[in-house]
Amino acid sequence: MRGLQVAVIVMGVLIVAGVAVIGVTIAKRTYGGPEPVVLRDVQFDEPEGTRIVAVSAGPQGVLVQLQGGGPDRVLVMDPQDGKLRARFSLKR
Numbered sequence: 054m055r056g057l058q059v060a061v062i063v064m065g066v067l068i069v070a071g072v073a074v075i076g077v078t079i080a081k082r083t084y085g086g087p088e089p090v091v092l093r094d095v096q097f098d099e100p101e102g103t104r105i106v107a108v109s110a111g112p113q114g115v116l117v118q119l120q121g122g123g124p125d126r127v128l129v130m131d132p133q134d135g136k137l138r139a140r141f142s143l144k145r
């Protein structure tokens with residue numbers, strides 16, 4: 054009987070803790086979080102005929118895929134200041 058009592062108390066504490074974690078998570082996602090970064094007037098020094106094929110956000114920064122005007126390449130840009138961090142290109 055004593056074991057059952059301990060098990061019920063432990064499970065009750067776990068349920069309360071789980072509900073608290075879910076509540077805090079919902080509150081953070083609803084009311085908190087960083088504001089999105091908006092980039093304006095970002096220009097790349099790329100050759101004539103270059104076109105942007107795709108743009109995506111990653112943990113390293115904003116990834117910009119370029120084609121034309123030379124070999125295909127991917128630029129990694131810092132989202133805070135718009136500066137180029139890295140350039141990956143394919144040799145032809």
